[in-house]
Amino acid sequence: MGSVRAGTAEAADERRQLVNVAYRLLGSVTDAEDAVQDAYTRWYGLPQDRQEEILSPGAWLTTVTSRICLDLLGSARARREQYVGAWLPEPLPDRTEWNHSAGADPTGPADPADQIVLDESVAMAFLVVLESMTPAERVALVLHDIFRYPFAEIADVLGRTPAACKQLAASARRRVGVARAPVTGTGRAEVVRRVKEAWETKDIAALVGLLDPAAVMTADGGGLVGTVLHPVEGGARIAQYMIAIADKAPGLELLERSVNGVPGLVARRAGTVVTVAAFDVSDERVTRIWAVRNPEKLRPWTQQAGGNH
Structure with a gap:
């Protein structure tokens, strides 16, 4: 049971969970995959006797991945100051909407984006709130409130006492608390559909x-x-801007698609996804629009669209 082989197999089985943790911490599929890969490199680099001493490879990998993410969050602040314009989290497609019939080859290598569970903790509205937190607050909230890690384990990640980690999570929770409860899926989908229709008809x-x-x-x-x-x-002003975009981009095709598990819109031109828009809705009106146009953040979408023949 405590063999290296069993530990290695258990470690390999943790990849999906680690990618889920890292994406919520970093808001980037690419960075999440890099962080998880780094953690595995460290695991496989351990001497055999050290691996055998680790009772839970999953807990070890989660701690290491979280520490890597913490370092990345610290340096990301400086990088974002050089970023041109606003930085938004990388949007996630729902593969089932793109490939209805054949789907992807289940035996092929899994795309990191497809391993991420689409729930309310990846909604764009929530990820944007996470961006406003300090790295330590973000780690404490994500690990405790979303993944149910005890504060004693989070303390090991952050290098603080469990009580201090509890305070960090409480502080982070207050920031989230100002956000309203989301509109139900059907209500939100209807509002997004009407936005699409009005945009298409330039109304x-x-x-x-x-x-x-x-x-x-x-x-x-x-x-x-x-x-x-x-x-x-x-x-x-937003309506005027949207109409101006429609005028400048003839041939733009709008699709209703889930964005991070929530109804959104995807703009496609000549078969290529050029914009992914996420919405926050309250009282049957759109309160926030997050439009991701950076092609580097749309790669998972371009791959999905390309597979939808």
């Missing part, structure tokens, strides 16, 4: 009616494609 009055007067739209082009560098504030 500015209908768009203004669907947008909260205090709505905010944030776009992320990463300096690689043209987009607004600062958030667009106010329903009327």
